[in-house]
Amino acid sequence: MMKIDVLTLFPEMFHGVFNESILKKAQEKDAVSINVINFRSFSKNKHQTVDDYPYGGGAGMVLTPQPIYDAVDTLTQKSPATRRRIILVCPQGEQYNQEKAQQLSKEEHLIFICGHYEGYDERIRYLATDEISIGDFVLTGGELAAMVIIDSVVRLLPGVLGKAESYQQDSFSTGLLEHPHYTRPREFRGMKVPDVLLSGNHQKITEWREKESLRRTLLRRPDLLEKFPLSERQQKWLEELKNNN
Incomplete structure (x- = not known):
């Protein structure tokens, strides 16, 4: 069974998508386990803030590395030998396509990091095995892009669509x-x-x-x-x- 973890500041955004249609059936068939985590809970700041002003000035706020690093550490320490990919959803990443979906569908564990605000502290990128963009445009956050990628991957898992011909x-x-x-x-x-x-x-x-x-x-x-x-x-x-x- 594939395991998918999603790190986000807005877990409620995923409830409808992950509990309907093929994604719901895939979880019921034990083809995939999807866990949505609010990485704010990993903040060591007493106010649980996860962003700060950018060095050098500029508009917007930047996500700080500590909460995301600690969240990923917690998820990976449970099964260090697992074949996994850590995916940073980012407009600067490689363009997503069906070939990439097929590659990801062969993995045991996917971790998605959904950014928000102005962007990531650059050091967060060192966590990622993949940086993926779903197109040459900018969204408010990475949540919608993560949903798109997850849907395209899960439908390729064995038994999810019933017949392989359904997607081949x-x-x-x-x-x-x-x-x-x-x-x-x-x-x-x-x-x-x-x-x-x-x-x-x-x-x-x-x-x-x-x-x-x-x-x-x-x-x-x-x-x-x-x-x-x-x-x-x-x-x-x-x-x-x-x-x-």
Whole structure:
């Protein structure tokens, strides 16, 4: 079972997210244990403050290292040999993607550090094995980003989604965007389900889905094709798609 600890100043933010849908089911199946910790409780200041004014001046407050270091020490001393990653959620970190989610899903223990206010004391970064950003924008704190990362990781754990196929064909899991999906009714407001999906010919359906995955990637994220190892057949399809477009 994977263990996830989240260090935050606002634990109440996580209650709804972690107690609904797939994350709730994953915990009920004992695929993951999620613990949210207010690192303010580790402050040795009599007022339990966790931030201070930055040296050199400037706007905002900076998180001090002591409470976060002590919180991480407490979490890691219980099982020092465990395979773990300590993740600093930060807009300066590496850009998050599906490949990173798959990497993290193989670990036994993840610790997330959620910053707030103006930023971290630089020494907190020495704790982290990973610094991760979910995009080139700034949030009020790291809580929402941590929720996004945790959701994307937990759904990859064995048994969480029932069948591995549920995520193996997801966008970015194969390196391309996922093909379109259809369900009933066959026709809705003049829009029809492609005939091939109703044919019962699984070989043709598989080929259609592969082509549509290429088409969607070409139209929406052509940058992904630059590093995707196309087969000879896929290369031929791609050239046909470019010519038709």
